[in-house]
Amino acid sequence: MSDLTTLRLYGNSESDIQQAALMLKDGKIVAFPTETVYGLGASVFNPEALKHVFEAKGRPADNPLIAHVSSIEEIALLAEDIPEDAKLLARAFFPGPLTIVLHAKKEIPREATGGLDTIAIRMPNHPIALQLLKLSGPLCAPSANISGRPSPTNAYHVLEDLDGKIDAVLDGGQCTVGIESTVIKLSPSPIILRPGMISAEQIEAVLKKNVEVVQKGETHIQSPGMKYRHYSPKAHLHLCSTHEEFEGLIRKYPQAMKLSLHVSTQFGDIFPLKEHTYYDILRSADIKGVSDIIILFPIEERVLKSALFNRIEKALGQQ
């Protein structure tokens, strides 16, 4: 799977979207934009195409995929015994960066579920993705990167990793959210398996009940894919929480790239730590051959910015 010619298609062209949809219906694998990150799409009902997605990404076979739909009604094509809470969440947050784990219909190929009896489903909030999905039908779409690398937030990132390994990329510019969806499982009780921009508090407000967040060290029990190291640049990451530690690390690694939630001129050039630019900064560090990245992330901000902090912990291999 490394001798394909990857076709460049453009999301501002209706005929290019149609071509991408035809390719997907024909069993091809095509990367497309969503509001979170670019996904590598394959038809949910085509096990061969799904296998190609795992091969192209180098993704472990037990890491299940997220199925994408173009409407709330389409969920019924993929899942059964849908609980009332899932309907409430879909009405409140679809389309948007929330993935709901539901009981899979028996006709869903095991390649889509990683062999589980559940399937993760979301409806992306992106006009090009929704138009494509309307024409192609439901698509499984993990992030369109090599497994373990920072997720792709533009078409150039996709090609960096997958040029020659996938059939096409549909270019829709920059992703606006920039980190992956919140993943939630509802039974026996609501638990967030992966934090994202939709928070536990927002979900609690809709469900009117307590929502747990999976604890460090338990993620692999609930969500098989989360046990792997993820989202990592080639550089070593150094995480600290205070200005004093930050200064100490800068002295130790004077050539390091620096990232901070709050940019101040006192430490020289610092990149702002923001969800929608985070992966792009990590990828630019790789291109520049940066060997160390120092991240200042105060303890008191780690709960409020739990999605971003989770990606940093994952890159450190700490969760």
Ligand code: AMP
């Ligand atoms: P990615 O496609 O790379 O954004 O990763 C998908 C995430 O959703 C992984 O962390 C998976 O473990 C999780 N996921 C997908 N399907 C399921 C499922 N059926 N049960 C629990 N977690 C899931």
Ligand code: MG
């Ligand atoms: Mg991924």
